[in-house]
Amino acid sequence: MPGRLFPLGGPVSEEDIVDREDFLISLETRLLECQSIMLAGPRRIGKTSLALEVIRRIKGKENYVAFVDLFRYNTKRELALALINACLENRSGISKTTTALKDGLKKITGAAKLTAKLQDLEVAFGLPGESKSDDDLFNYALELPEILAQKDKKHMVLVFDEFQEVIRIAGEDALKVMRSYFQVQQHVAYLFLGSKEGMMNTIFGDKKQAFYRFATILPIPSIPSESWVEYISRKFQAQKITISDRVILEVLSLSGGHPQDTMLLCSEIYYSLLEAGVNNLGLDFVRLGYERALSSLSPVFDELLDELGRIGSTRRVLISLTRGLRIYSGLSSNPNEVKRAVDVLIDKAIIEKSGRGAYHFVEPMLKEYLNRKIEVF
Incomplete structure (x- = not known):
């Protein structure tokens, strides 16, 4: 029997993204110009597929990319470690880098390749250890994308899927902290995805919110018949x-x-x-x-x-x-x-x-x- 003809239950491949090419080109162009973007819409309309496709194209141009799905995490520490790991994988190519680093880089044995790839970051920035508080680790994670991009002379695109979940994970004050780091970064563009349109529009469109006008809000075009x-x-x-x-x-x-x-x-x-x-x-x-x-x-x-x-x-x-x-x-x-x-x-x-x-x-x-x-x- 042939394989699944019509993909279900998750992001789809490039060949199954229907009539989104113009939108993908626009997303890629904006993100490579360091413009941050917000996309909001109900689940199962293809936001994640679009995001994964655009970062696939961007990564192919030798940029750094990172993808973090906030729906998977429940604490500020979990989110911080996920962000650190997603960023460092660009350099190490090793999944779960932060697991290997939890006791500090100097204590790693039998990981010379990883050590060589991250040694200069330890010297210049200090790699995370278990002794850091949740707040310190979170701040470290927010600063890392810009530090890594500067150090390696790269442009980074970072995707946050289900971004509205940050309030559940870390509280509304976390938005102020994140904005304080993101707004001064010169080498990182952010793509924020969210399925709760009301919350996303409030976060990015309410003058009282920390992320007000931080990202360009783009409507996802419908697919013509x-x-x-x-x-x-x-x-x-x-x-x-x-x-x-x-x-x-x-x-x-x-x-x-x-x-x-x-x-x-x-x-x-x-x-x-x-x-x-x-x-x-x-x-x-x-x-x-x-x-x-x-x-x-x-x-x-x-x-x-x-x-x-x-x-x-x-x-x-x-x-x-x-x-x-x-x-x-x-x-x-x-x-x-x-x-x-x-x-x-x-x-x-x-x-x-x-x-x-x-x-x-x-x-x-x-x-x-x-x-x-x-x-x-």
Whole structure:
């Protein structure tokens, strides 16, 4: 059986990034000019894939790059060590460098190659040891990218994925500390990614926040239908499966062009065809694939609905939107409570505003799932 035709569950390779070339070129150009960028958007729309692709291209030009996913860490010390490790890997090429350095470079035995690569940093900057406090280690980590770039005459691009999580990890005061280091660095550009758009827009757009106007906020462009048609057609035809543009447009109508949902739907259609031994894709297999995709998403959607059920009037608002009603009409809830529910749904990237008092679902498949579940609310 062929390998996975439509990638799911994580960042995708360059060949599966659909119609983002102009945006990638813009990102690369800005970052190489030392402009810091902020990208915000819901999970599963491709932010991490874009970031990994752009740093792959930048690293290929002999620049230094570092990638830190804040969602993985719970303490300031963990975050600091992750940042130190990501930076030093540019020079050492050895994963988990900080594990080897935890007792200090001079105590390392049998690591001459690593020692030679980091010796001048120890002399000039002092490498981390277990005796440092969490705050000292964090400050060290924030200063290291610029020191390393200067020392090696390199330009560094540092990506923070799920950047809003820094508040959970280290508190809001950490933002002030980070800004104090970043704003004086001349050889480092930062790419900040975040899935909680409300928080990210506050961090970078509120005058009271430390990161106000530190990074250029760029909207992630949507993928045009014609680009999806070309991509989906090419992928199926590579497996000798016949497909028409009309069928692809039906796929996009069902998925709404949502990147991960479109990939999931296409994947389920593909495996349905394989199981049936059919190489001509018609609307019947689109409908079968859709039911299978919706079924696989049901645990994700159920968990989301359980979470929302604990927050004010969010479920009621979702039901109204599913039924095509305007949310401020026909609800018995206090308008302020409705407004808070709408803000929560927007912040969680479940709905988007489409006009005055009008909203639409980010994922049409969630709307369909809710439509089928309304009777249980």
